[in-house]
Amino acid sequence: MSDPKRDYKDTVFLPKTDFPMKAGLPQKEPGIEARWREMGLYQKLRDARAGRPKFILHDGPPYANGDMHIGHALNHILKDMVCRTQNLLGKDAPYVPGWDCHGLPIEWKVEEQYRKKKKNKDEVPAKEFRAECRAYAQKWVDTQREQLKRLGIMGDWDNPYLTMDPQAEGTIVAELMKFAEAGNLYRGSKPIMWSPVEKTALAEAEVEYEDLTDSPQIDVAFEIIESPIPELVGAHAVIWTTTPWTIPVNQALAYGADVEYALLEHEETGKRYLVAEDLRHAWAKRVELTTLKPALNPNGDPIGDGVGALDDPIKIGASIKGSDLAGTKARHPMHHLGGFYATPRPFLEGDFVTTESGTGLVHMSPDHGEDDFDLCKANGINPVFAVMDDGRYRDDWEWLGGSDERRRSVINKPFNAPDGPICNDLREAGALLSASADYAHSYPHSWRSKAKVIYRCTPQWFVPMDKDLDGGGTLRSRAMSEIDRVRFVPPKGERRIGAMVEGRPDWVLSRQRAWGVPITLFVRPDGSYLQDPAVNARIVKAITAEGVDAWDESRKAEFLGPDHDPDEFEMVTDILDVWFDSGCTHAFVLESGRWPDLQWPADLYLEGSDQHRGWFQSSLLQSCATRGRAPYDQVLTHGFTMDAKGKKMSKSLGNTIDPVKMMEQTGADIIRLWALSVDFTEDHRIGDEILKGVGDQYRRLRNTFRYLLGALDGFVGDMSDAGEIPELELYVLALLGDLDTRLRQAVEDYDFNAYTRLLVDFCNEDLSAFFFDIRKDVLYCEGPTSTTRNAYRTVLDLLFHALVRYAAPVLVFTAEEVWKSRYPEDDEQGGSVHLLEWPSVPKVPADREKWAKLRSLRERVTEAIEPLRRDKVIRSSNEAVVTVPASAVPEGVSDEALAELFITGQVTRGDGDEVIVTKSTDAKCGRCWRLLPDVPEDGALCGRCEDVVTKAGAA
Template sequence: MTQQRDYKDTVFLPKTDFPMKAGLPQKEPGILARWQAEKVYAKLREARAGREKFILHDGPPYANGDIHIGHALNKVLKDAVVRTQSLLGKDAPFIPGWDCHGLPIEWKVEEAYRKKKRNKDEVPAEEFRAECRAYAAQWVEVQKAQFQRLGITGDWERPYLTMAPEAEALIVAELLKFAESGQLYRGAKPVMWSPVEKTALAEAEVEYEDIISTQIDVAFEIVESPIPELVGAYAVIWTTTPWTIPVNQALAYGPEVLYGLYEHEDGRKFICAVQLKNQVNERWLKDAGEIASWYGRDLAGTICRHPMHALGGFFAEPRPMLPGDFVTTDSGTGLVHMAPDHGEDDFALCKEHGINPKFVVEADGRYREDWAWLPRTDERSMSVINPKFNAPDGPVCSDLRQAGALLSASTDYQHSYPHSWRSKAKVIFRCTPQWFVPMDRPMAPFDYDVAPLGGVGAAVALGVRADRTATLRETALKAIADTAFYPDKGRNRIGSMVEGRPDWVLSRQRAWGVPITLFVDRKTGDYLVDPEVNARIIAAVREKGVDAWSEEAAPALLGPNYNPEDYERITDILDVWFDSGSTHAFVLESGTWPELQSPADLYLEGSDQHRGWFQSSLLESCATRGRAPYKAVLTHGFTMDAKGMKMSKSLGNTISPLAVMEEYGADIIRLWALSVDYTADHRIGPEILKGVADQYRKLRNTFRYLLGALHDYTPQEAVGVEDMPELERYMLSLLAELDARMKAAVEAYDFNTYTRALVDFCNEDLSAFFFDIRKDCLYCDHPADMKRRAYRTVLDAMFHALIRYAAPVLVFTAEEVWASRYPDAGSVHLLEWPELSDLKISEELSKKWLFAKLLRDSVLREIEEKRRNKEIRSSLEAKILFKSSGYFKEFGIPWEEFFIVSQVSMFLSEDVTLVQMPVHDLSDERRVIGTSENLYSSFVVQRIEHHKCGRCWRHLPEVTEDGALCGRCEDVVARLDAEAGAPAA
């Protein structure tokens, strides 16, 4: 055997410095610092100036702690929207913001007070608000850095804060628009109230949990009735809130419910719904026989007396039985006790019959000390939400039992009950004077042709004048119908909420927030409407913030025309949802950020915001502008743990995005967030993240291969499409199809499809197919050969398209890849959507290549089986024998390169019989491509006996000994040697 030459220097392996190991946690901060130093966001604004705008208005998170995985998902989705719209060539600025007022922040400051044994009520209000402001400011800076670490683009130097004086002034201005247009009223209605936080709560501040309550049956003696048999009998009510019995003022019946009169074994007679008799029997009635029955409507005019009537006064007053359409026979007794202080239905029905609330329960959940029926002295400090207060041996039940009115009491009733989202304590319905926005009052005409309310928002001329008679509810429902929702089911969700919601409760009894800046006439109870006074209030708040609304400042704010002693200065603050619901006004319209415009193209938040920010923004804008503040709404679900359970610190199943970035890098979080179906609840966990990291490695290796394969590529090497082999033209057609899918996904905000299409294309169409087939061409063909040039031309087109598609997803990696090939070309994030030729191939050709790919999968599986069994060491040691139809032979595909084998022999079906061989049928592939043609029948893989070429490693007949060259390699090496001036081998 002659000594063989080492041909490795004649093989063109991919060459790149781009590392396979990502090291994202170490690299990403440096890339982020470079973006900041080079002011990439500002350059992007400059590059897109004058283009069509796309505005995503950032829903403000609370500034009260490190970001969690829900924050990460939300901000990554927003970032993907902004970046893809910018990629399409639009001007898509992003102004991040924070919600800085409200209970979550105030509660944290109070927690610190409690640890220091300080009483918040003894601290001057300005000092307390200053601590809240400092707390919020601290967390704004922390979260700002954390969001930037996630790769979120935006104007981080100029975010919006609801606690900025100019923002507080504009929130006040928006409130005063409501006042000037008559869309405010002060009323006493039951609202959800937290005795722990001592304030009213919005529905969005409440969560529901299952609890077990005491259930009781209480007898009310009937003293008057148009039905003589009922006088002296007892109407029985059932309730799970014993604490409300001391404020009972009436009973309600269902007009169409059938009620029966029953005689108990103790001789007393009781009335309850016939349909519920079996349930009542189990609790206390004990199968008493029915005496008579009547429909509820027959009970009109019936009067009862309170079980504690002996206390006199309020308790001796008659308790009428009233018709209530809300009374059902789902549970209980079919009769409902009415406490207008503590129930919406109770309040409405009693008000209709002239019965007013008594305001018995204090802000902290305790009964007034002057109330006739009090807990015993040692229990006066007990709140009504205390289980002991409501227990069968608690003060209410004990007194009812002593009066002979407690028929049953047990602690086994499980049901869902509202709790404060912040303190986790149970809430109650409590009637207190509050400020409301009416949902069903016709809205008066308003005119905003000029800057509203003393110059705030002077940069905006809305030009709206409408003689509206529609209600806020009607206007909001129309706006919902005019809005696009992603997914569309969000329309029904928010629509049903708006359709059934009560009047908007604006007031809160707290300290940290924007004040309700109203002066109320002490004689008439009307609030003052004076544009000059309003202008002074707004100017003062703009100058000093919310501290400008003080008792000392009242005379100056009212001015010389009003006597401060004639007016009550309202000290309640605004519902924080009004703050965030007004952000469209001071962010999109105030002129502080002139690059923005209103309405926003998109609002994007979690599905819980249908009752939160989406709705408060909608109502605020509809009441002041007659339209929604957004054109479209996208909602995402909640992130669960790997088992589908809600994340909870107590369960220890939370995933911190900060920890994930420390271990894997931000691009892994981004890839996860944009891969899941975020329109529904979705999961994350250690194993899921490992899978995402594996996906990332495959994508990274795709780009690494492209960089290596395109080493020293220049445009002069490019080949026209018409001169390319069919495989290259097929791949360009697949790229065009991918491009169309990606664009459609961007327009639909469908990043799950967007990201998966990108991943699948890189893994399946490129790495496992195109790259694999053409690696022999890349490594071994001469650089000037047309096929190799065509391959690299297509790779260059692939690179420029894929790096742009990947940039909104893998923001750091895309920058690293781009800089590796074009170190002086600026940021990848300044690029626009790739320009591709709209190359399409015929359906017949497309079906041919689909079939060929499916055929290849079958062959490669069999080759791999041979390798596992050690019958061959590599696919190049294999040959394939096909028994097929003539059509199959005419495909024109270089099968050896296609299968990466050394020999493929084709036989017509009648030419040869493959006997005593493991033959593989391909009927499944024929079925998949939907054809009945007999394109092939079977194949077999065998070991080849020829020698191996020393350069391309194929086993061919012309290779005389292992290590010698095949004909193709001899020619290439000779050309290379000639070009290098070296003697031929």
């Protein structure tokens, strides 16, 4: 007989594990990463997957110019998740990381160091300067590499690709020569984004837009000196602009053919002004001219066709059709300076002229605007290149040239302001009608120096977008066709890049800097360039062997060889747009053979959404021109990480999250869980409260593994030993099968937010709060020979092997810790969870409708018990006697099964619709703590426990 006073704790089979609930990730993770390095885990995985179907993610190169930030962390975690899940599925998915090492991001930082030392970059030999850029880039490659390894990113870290490697530089030059030999390069002059601070052309991807509220806006009068409408002669055509510094290079005025214009006369001065009819009120208010009337011809009739009037302060007569302005000419307000300014400015029809703002007349400066350039070029008007590379007017320019420094920095406020030299001179000439500094708009800035940029017309090298290519089509049409073929995730990426490519101008390849791959062309005096494959081959060979320093004037004759006279050619000194460098990475990484695990084309490119105008696009254009197709089959994009309030992170705001510090404080797995829990396809947030929630998710997952490890202590069986599997276990196996299917689909869809959520929810809702909760009595209290307990542990073993694999791509360190906790001496598969493949999960049928009803009823019972527990009528659900609606119980389920499912003392059925709970009057078993009719008194044993204790004692 059982003893009511005895403590039966020592007879209960409590889980045992050394796996701690407290993670201590910052202390453990470095040791785990060191072990992976020591065992050569990445290469072991390559060996294990050799011969399998390949999956190639080509890494887009980040700039090597600073510590890893949260955007880097997110980007690389996503790439790591892709490769790990593909490897888990049994594919051969290598990962070769890379860095972009050329261009302004590096050069600008080295120049900053020079400026601190009062050192002039232009006085340093180019080779020496490039060596400093190379060393600077290498320093940050090494730094970022260690930080990314610490983040748990698995890849070929000992052999990354660098765009500054001579082999890479040689390949970039070889790719450029493909364009040159096919005649798909030209030298031309067009207005392009130009940074006066950095003294170079910029690509659209290197420009960011900042909202300004204090930009200048001015109204300037151009006196009409010739027109087919006689009454216009002597009147003033009014233009409005927010860039006063472009007035000194004005060469024409543009009108809209369908715009209606009004000629207004100021009653006090008698001056007449031509503006768009729809804008006359806004213009009059802006220039503070209120006493205006319609201008009349000598007969006293309003100028224009027909007669009309409006009852308002500014009355008009008939309007003048824009198309009637053809042949009209005006003179520049500074015409008295002679020279360039003495030439009359023609009126030209422009289809871009609107009446949304301004005056309906637009001043044309072909040096500083795309529309201006195109319209003037079509009418035989060429740019004059008045502004130099530092943003100042040429010394010999008739207006604003010379030694007055204040007059020569075109973009800064003292020069460009309403009280600056341009406006003052226009005011003196009587041409400035209004000037203020209160215009709000979005203005382009260099994202590196943060300085304003300008449109500047300079000779540059271009790739034409609409030239017919060998093999058919134009570069634009090929790219658009490939955009239609490639899979974009999310789909809106296709629309984004498609709109950009459809409307983009010719590709500007040249930059006026020192640190980069040279445009290795020889140019004749007439502007044409040499297209000799033998010369090109010598250049490529030299740069592949020695790097970009090989392109040197001293080797001109060597490269040209005996067939060409060096005196007949000029070596180009420009360097390539860094986007061309990165656009060629598919060639020297996937095709070179240096990384034999890789192949061309890539299955996937994965970067931030800004790369639709950057790397995705440059790679697409480069490959379409040289190979006729995109270098990728799929493109996955992520949004940007904002702070907890949805604001962009910046050091000045103090709202940045440093992943390096986070790893020191909470561990890399927490960052990984955050990155894979957010909807990364949109802009998303991070902050203390968000990370606290992530920490709670992590603890639940860790607790699930801890429970499994403890419950499986000493377990060595498998399904063949399980005997008859109870219906609850079969149901959980069916749920595991569902999870498996949905996780596979999430991998296919790159929906890692869903992947992580499915995993967390399954562990929390289906296991911890349901299956584990119900079966803890069986686990703790039934004997070693119990078929139910054995079946439960068998299913737990299946769950363990599935869940640890599912979790491994997400929680790379924790999953390894879990695996080694159970198999500390296991050298099968090299002794790492990351060498395992996707689990084989049995497909088990289950009556889902039945279990849905039971789980719903269980929730109702739990809700009904809670008030009694809260009021301390009962302390646990084991003390409850529950009456449930008979109609809510599926057929074939016994009351005993319901009591086990609800973890209550007893369950009865009633005719009503309510769940009724009362306190049990039965005695409490001293071992399992259940209140049962067969327990004689509190502390004695129930029949089940009596049998287990007796058998254990006999054993």
